[in-house]
Amino acid sequence: MDREVHHNGVPGSVASPRVSIVLPVHNGAAFLDEAIGSILGQTFADFELICVDDGSTDETPAILARHAVADRRIKIITNRPNKGLPGALNVGFAAALGELHSWTSDDNIARPYMLERLVQALDTNADAAIAHANYSVIDAQGTVIGFQKVGPASDILFGNRIGAAFLYRAGVTRKLGGYDTALFGVEDYDFWLRAARSFRFVTLDEDLYLYRRHDGSLTDQRALHIHRMVAQVIRRELAHVRDQDLRARVLFEHGLASRLDPRLEMLWQAFKASPLLALRRAPAIARHLTFHLVRALSPRTGLKRKTG
Incomplete structure (x- = not known):
């Protein structure tokens, strides 16, 4: 049944x-x-x-x-x-x-x-x-x-x-x-x-x-999947937004928010929507990219992703 x-x-x-x-x-x-x-x-x-x-x-x-x-x-x-x-x-x-x-x-x-x-x-x-x-x-x-x-x-x-x-x-x-x-x-x-x-x-x-709130309620693998789904629904919603400045601000907000997913495509779309805003956010963008580069090169991180 x-x-x-x-x-x-x-x-x-x-x-x-x-x-x-x-x-x-x-x-x-x-x-x-x-x-x-x-x-x-x-x-x-x-x-x-x-x-x-x-x-x-x-x-x-x-x-x-x-x-x-x-x-x-x-x-x-x-x-x-x-x-x-x-x-x-x-x-x-x-x-x-x-x-x-x-x-x-x-x-x-x-x-x-x-x-x-x-x-x-x-x-x-x-x-x-x-x-x-x-x-x-x-x-x-x-x-x-x-x-x-x-x-x-x-x-x-x-x-x-x-x-x-x-x-x-x-x-x-x-x-x-x-x-x-x-x-x-x-x-x-x-x-x-x-x-x-x-x-x-x-x-x-x-x-x-x-x-x-539970400690360890999400594995890295599951959390990464959720982060990517958030990016997916945001891209969908932005199809309804005509204001380019708002689009850029939303894309940068989400593009820089994830500690699990670098969201490079989202940041690129934000840059194209507002290069001036990208210039103002340059320090935050640099920190974000550095964090994900170090994370990607870390042996411990790589193992965690495989076994999460």
Whole structure:
């Protein structure tokens, strides 16, 4: 069976919640209880939590089943075989009943008032389709180790400024057709880039989420692939940009950003778009090229790439 849908069977299950939250999980038992608990503890309670078990082989199914028995707002969808994160998100949102959509990860924590504040933001700004907010970064033990202030969506070409705490209208999901399964690793950035072409964002200057960072969560090989996909979606978006100065600034920003990929073609395109800007960025370009040259010649780096 490709997909199994389990409604928890508790009488009186919510038929049409205001918010649908998708929680995709693949072997995420370590932090799953805390992640689910943070959603169930929201001050805004009119939601469904759609947990998509994406082919887990650890204790994830048992944890999900236990929570579903205890709370009728939880649905469980099981993918066999697993579809990957963007595919799991699409499966979850295909089952969503709410007029507002969000998703969270199995190792992150939503602050208790996250949904309340994001719903209020969209209710107050009827012309906006997406609300997003700042977040803190935590380590594996849950200790706060950083803070991320999100930027306005107008700066999204320069990087993913939307962050991890967000809520958007169901019409966004319908118009964009969900998440691109070919862009696993940058599916969220791709989604926001496409959304920014058609929808208005509202930014909350509030810390509403705890994003957990894992040491060694990506191999060098996987991280390099993600860096290259970012460059791919940026090139695509720049096809919609007529302003040559903006194109050059975006190309230089991304061209110089990666410590894994020299992005020489991107830098060359930036130079052609604005030689004057290239002259001003010459010191940064020189440092970037020197770093990648040394890295390429390092025996240790070469071995890491082969075995990553």
